Amino acid sequence: MNNDLWYALPLVVVASLVYAATRHERIGPILRHAVRIAVWILGFMGIIFVVLWGVVWLVDH
Amino acid sequence: MPESPEPPAVGPQAHLKDPLVASVLAWLVPGLGHLYQGRYPKAALLFVSILGTFLYGLFLGSDQQAGWGRVVYFSFRQNDVRLYYLCQIGVGLPALPALVQADLVHRGKRPFCHALMAPPKLHAGDPPQPDPKNPDDPGQQTCGDVVRSLARFFELGSLYTAIAGLLNVLAIYDACCGPVLPEPAKDKDNGDETKPDGPKRKEEPAETPA
Numbered sequence: 001m002n003n004d005l006w007y008a009l010p011l012v013v014v015a016s017l018v019y020a021a022t023r024h025e026r027i028g029p030i031l032r033h034a035v036r037i038a039v040w041i042l043g044f045m046g047i048i049f050v051v052l053w054g055v056v057w058l059v060d061h
Numbered sequence: 062m063p064e065s066p067e068p069p070a071v072g073p074q075a076h077l078k079d080p081l082v083a084s085v086l087a088w089l090v091p092g093l094g095h096l097y098q099g100r101y102p103k104a105a106l107l108f109v110s111i112l113g114t115f116l117y118g119l120f121l122g123s124d125q126q127a128g129w130g131r132v133v134y135f136s137f138r139q140n141d142v143r144l145y146y147l148c149q150i151g152v153g154l155p156a157l158p159a160l161v162q163a164d165l166v167h168r169g170k171r172p173f174c175h176a177l178m179a180p181p182k183l184h185a186g187d188p189p190q191p192d193p194k195n196p197d198d199p200g201q202q203t204c205g206d207v208v209r210s211l212a213r214f215f216e217l218g219s220l221y222t223a224i225a226g227l228l229n230v231l232a233i234y235d236a237c238c239g240p241v242l243p244e245p246a247k248d249k250d251n252g253d254e255t256k257p258d259g260p261k262r263k264e265e266p267a268e269t270p271a
Contacts, residue, residue: 023236
């Protein structure tokens with residue numbers, strides 16, 4: 001199995017941190033906001049993954 | 062009731078100082094603009110996040126055969142237009158050796174430092190000529206050689222370094238204009254708005270009626 005998808009994880013973390021850092025000044029709110037953004041991005045990726053997996057399953061069967 | 066004195070210009074209430082200087086510093090080295098403004102925790106966070114991403118991308122785009130950091134290079138030649146570099150240059154100084162290497166190769170000289178950020182040759186016979194003392198010189202690699210040698214890490218390294226550059230654009234904006242502040246939270250007891258945690262901007266003088 002190709003594990004290239006794991007390379008997205010550090011990018012999601014870093015993008016969340018930097019984006020949150022442009023919204024707040026203190027570290028506490030930055031980290032809380034970053035977690036929310038990271039969960040949102042990963043959730044969105046998960047939904048797309050499930051949809052694509054479903055399409056592949058339908059095509060195969 | 063008398064107004065409270067201005068808070069000291071440190072920590073979350075730090076002044077943005079000169080936004081132009083801060084922006085240039087933030088572009089040169091991620092986090093340096095914030096360091097100049099005295100926003101130390103954010104400077105450390107941006108420095109580690111952005112520079113770490115860029116360096117990891119460089120690491121992915123390096124190997125003994127292809128050379129070092131071959132995913133960051135400046136090239137707008139026919140058949141090799143490197144648009145990624147427009148994003149990578151956002152990270153500032155760490156991406157600038159690519160310009161020096163491109164100039165060296167353009168003048169037919171050999172790139173330095175194991176071809177760090179040097180543009181690959183378009184054809185095997187192009188200058189610079191191979192060094193007889195160093196037959197494994199990565200500066201002699203063509204675009205195809207580099208892509209074959211790095212395989213999927215060529216794209217991954219390009220992506221990491223480009224995203225690092227784009228994220229630094231956000232950091233530059235933050236150094237220039239301060240954080241995009243969220244809506245101030247309402248105090249539950251008396252409905253007063255509490256102050257957000259942003260830095261102190263220079264206040265505009267209030268307009269006086271004519």
